[in-house]
Amino acid sequence: MSREILAPPLQRLDNNRCYRINLIHEDFGNQLAAMQRQRQPESKKSENTYTEQDLYNEDDDDEQEEGADFILEELPNSYYKLTLHVAQSFYGGLIGFKGTTKRRIESETQTDIYVPRSRDGGGGQKKAEDVSIKGKTRSSVMAARRKINLLLVSLRKRMRPTHFTCVALNYGEVKEKYSDFKAQILALNLPGIDENLFQADECIHLTLCVCVLLDEAERAKAVEVLQSCKAFLADLHTPFQVQVRGLEIMNDDPSAVRVLYACIEAPELQKFANSAMQPFLRSGLGVDDHERDAVKLHMTVMNNRYRKQIDDKAAGAFDAREILKRFGDYDFGKVECSEVHLCALHSSEKGAFYKVTGSLKF
Structure with a gap:
């Protein structure tokens, strides 16, 4: 019988609380994430964070075809960075009230999202920056991108057609x-x-x-x-x-x-x-x-x-x-x-x- 069943990995929290980490079947693409959790040091495991499972990472390759609206690159430090254009009118909705929306997406996907500051109208000389997403894995970065796109679709529907x-x-x-x-x-x-x-x-x-x-x-x-x-x-x-x-x-x-x-x-x-x-x-x-x-x-x-x-x-x-x-x-x-x-x-x-x-x- 699998050792993961007889002796499953545990996550210990304060107040003497201990939780079993359930491993997701590999068909759902989360086996690698589970193995990474097992290899994490105990100090990292104790962090009260949540990574949302991405059931659609098999679509990532399709999104890299010619004409994609983003640039994905692998950085020298083994991180991945994705840049995409977002109209300035959406910055407020992407950040959310006091940054809550941006932090939620970052927490769910374990990524860091950079949103440029709104331009102050200084003659239009400065080139507009893009929104960027940085994460440890390609799938986490792509998951954050999908969440941002879904948010933009929702925000766009509330606006008057132009x-x-x-x-x-x-x-x-x-x-x-x-x-x-x-x-x-x-x-x-x-x-x-x-x-x-x-x-x-x-x-x-x-x-x-x-x-x-x-x-x-x-x-x-x-x-x-x-x-x-x-x-x-x-x-x-x-x-x-x-x-x-x-x-x-x-x-x-x-x-x-x-x-x-x-x-x-x-x-x-x-x-x-x-x-x-x-x-x-x-x-x-x-x-x-x-x-x-x-x-x-x-x-x-x-x-x-x-x-x-x-x-x-x-x-x-x-x-x-x-x-x-x-x-x-x-x-x-x-x-x-x-x-x-x-x-x-x-x-x-x-x-x-x-x-x-x-x-x-x-």
């Missing part, structure tokens, strides 16, 4: 018919309906994914992710044929609507959109509160938020019953799509589309 990937529809037949649609509705003089509710003619589009990009490095990474989506076009017919027809609302009450949108028929674009959403989510830059498997393709026509931005005292919704009754099957026409843009939200100026950060052309 960018979005989209297909512009502000040209050709769709733009012409959209202008006619808006003119016909305004000519009816319906109660509570005014021009401020409508999307600008130059800005009509369909959104594929929204992102939170907080600095230049994150914007550059998002453009790289967008370019990588070119691989999804191999088995699709391009340019995409996009049919815009019919109206729907985002809620269930047509008498109190916040968003009225036009429906999109584009099977090939739908396949691309579903695939292209995943790299942005995996990168941590994209956000999806609904955790959908498929992108809902639509072209926003009227949004009460547009009116509230101009007049914060405006009503919180509008009555769309007459619009749906008269224009529910309105045909906005067809266009061909040959590029996808990464744009900054709320960046449109009068007579112009949103500011484009990067594009994927095909």
Whole structure:
């Protein structure tokens, strides 16, 4: 019978307390950690610390492939050091109240984490530093990185999106018919309906994914992710044929609507959109509160938020019953799509589309 069962290693604490150290089956990757504990001097064993078991260290090699967002190096003193970029806006969340979050991650993974001080705005001459993680083992450093990434994903979800990937529809037949649609509705003089509710003619589009990009490095990474989506076009017919027809609302009450949108028929674009959403989510830059498997393709026509931005005292919704009754099957026409843009939200100026950060052309 195994000696670990007949005479298990013990950990002695103060007040005459003595605990048996349970060895975890090697399938869970913790056997080495158990052997290291046995070899530790008694003074080290008595420390009241806890190292969280990392059940995912078999994924570490996959994370070292080309395009990884970190640098891992082995130092001369047999320590490992990992550096990764973290936007300055996340420093406070990573450190936590009086450093509690940072200390918790360090304690759970037995690592030391360095978070740069926030830059004081001294002319932007000093190069931004990266967050670094130092530990005795590669697995502990990678475990700390995963915890930091999960924390950043959680923090990012609480922020307002800054960018979005989209297909512009502000040209050709769709733009012409959209202008006619808006003119016909305004000519009816319906109660509570005014021009401020409508999307600008130059800005009509369909959104594929929204992102939170907080600095230049994150914007550059998002453009790289967008370019990588070119691989999804191999088995699709391009340019995409996009049919815009019919109206729907985002809620269930047509008498109190916040968003009225036009429906999109584009099977090939739908396949691309579903695939292209995943790299942005995996990168941590994209956000999806609904955790959908498929992108809902639509072209926003009227949004009460547009009116509230101009007049914060405006009503919180509008009555769309007459619009749906008269224009529910309105045909906005067809266009061909040959590029996808990464744009900054709320960046449109009068007579112009949103500011484009990067594009994927095909």
